[in-house]
Amino acid sequence: MTEALGTATPPTSMRLLLKGRFGWFFAGRTVDLAGSSMTTTALALAVLQASGRAGDLGIVLAANLVPTLVLLLVGGAVADRMSRRTLLISANLASGALMAALAALLLAHRYSLTYVALLSFGTGVVGAFTSPALRGIVPELVARDGLQRANALLATSQNSARILGPVLASVLVSTVGGGWAVAVDALSFWLAALAFTRIPGATRPPAARQALWRDLLDGWSVFRSLHWVVVMTVGFALGNAFNVGPLNVLGPQVIAGRDGATGWGFVQAARAAGLLAMSLVAVRMVLRRPLRDGRIWGTLSALPLLALGLSGRAWVVAPAAFLGGLGFSLAAITWESTLQQSVPTESLSRVTAYDDLLSFVAIPVSQLAVGPLGAAYGARTICTLCGIGYLAACLLPLLNTYVRTQHSPAGQPSS
Structure with missing residues (x-):
């Protein structure tokens, strides 16, 4: 399926990577992920625990997603300026303050949908x-030829x-x-x-000062010029249109109807195990044509549908x-590394x-569309068709x- 799927690299190379500038970033990012991975579940359970209304949870989650999508391009321009x-230090300090305020509300049993939604909007x-x-x-x-290893560690x-x-x-x-x-x-x-304060200062020259809207247009020009x-x-x-809605909306419906809620939990655990297994393997994997190989491996993600x-x-x-x-994880790692x-x-x-x-703009469309489509044509039929669409x-x-x-860059990760 790929050329030179895996080749072992000296164990010291990974240690050197983690001892360098990337090490502090990796440490900070890992701590951040450990905390944030709890928040979605904790917030959902806490809001339901405090209010007893599923509608409140929908409002809180939407309040978090909408500003992210609306301001994402501005965030990209600022990060390049x-x-x-x-920016990461400031953003994490601000996020910590918002989460602390939210925790204080919940711990004081002073739940208010307005305040919780506003804090969610801020995050x-x-x-x-x-x-x-x-x-x-x-x-x-990270050196250019070590990016795949770095992204696999992340x-x-x-x-x-x-x-x-x-x-x-x-x-x-x-x-x-x-x-x-x-x-x-x-x-x-x-x-x-x-941890991010331990990262050395910027190594790139400062961007030329111009209006923010000009930065956005320039970014679009660069994006559009890269046809690949x-x-x-x-x-x-x-892929998101064909995958996210059917998997997350119709998947639980199909599995629970035959094997109960525990069956869907088993499916989710198996997918998470595949994601983790491939990210561990990719640390030592060599891909000579990463974009092509990532696309081929990515077709495995059609199998669950x-x-x-x-x-x-x-x-x-x-x-x-x-x-x-397995396929989704490797496709994501190769894409991130190639962009960088x-x-x-x-x-x-x-x-x-x-x-x-x-x-991501296709995700909410997918989530809204598959319910009616599944009701009209059958959930399993829609999953099959979407699996074929995802493969394409x-x-x-x-x-x-390209x-x-x-x-x-060098046929193998850096040492």
Whole structure:
């Protein structure tokens, strides 16, 4: 399926990577992820625990997502204008303060939908500036041929947090209350900010001062000029449209109807295990044509949808979800590394912001559309068709010559 799927590298090379500038970033990002992974679960349970109304939770979650999407492009422009290190420190301090205020409300049993939604809105605003800076700073800290290893390490910590965080959050909510889980997240933001202060100052020249709207237009020009980035982003948008709604909305319906709620939990655990397993393997994997190989591996993510449509039994869907997790993880790592290697550093945050926005805009459309479609034509039929559509979306970018032929910078990760 790929050329030179894996080659062992000296163990000292990873230690050197973690001892360098990237090490402090990795430490801060890991602490941040550990806290944040608990918040979604803790906040959902805490809001339901305090209000008893599912509608409140929908408002709180929407209040967080909307400002992130609206301000994402501005966040990318700001991250390209100023020190990304400074932006990350400031953003984490602000997020910690907002989470601490939210924790105080919950711990004092002074729940108010208005206040909780406003604080959630604030974290969404900060998130719009955090994401582009996080994606743009890695090439400042790691040599170009070590980016795949660095991104695989980051994916490992992220996927580990996805598995452990919700479990810990559930335990905290059921024992001492959701406020304490949110308080842990606040502390994690501040600890991450402290770790980020140990990152050396910016290594790139300061951006030329011009109006923010000019930066946004320049970022769009760079994004549009990179045809392979546009093609890949279109593929991601189509993939999200075919995958997210059917998997997260119809998946639980199909599995629970046959194997109960525990069956869907088993499927989710299998996918998380696949994500984590591949991120661990990718630390030592060599891909000579990472974009092409990432697209081919990414087709595995169609398997859970096809298994839902053709079988709908947890014992069939779970192995497919594990394989899908493997493919999704490697596709994400190769994409992140290729962007960081190929896009000019001074434009990277803006390009990734356009990539995120255009890729994610299809998600709410997918989530809203699949319910009526499933009711009209059958949930399993829609899952099957979307699995085929997702497969096509993964392969679509291979029509671009650069995607098919692009080589890794040195054929192997740096040592």
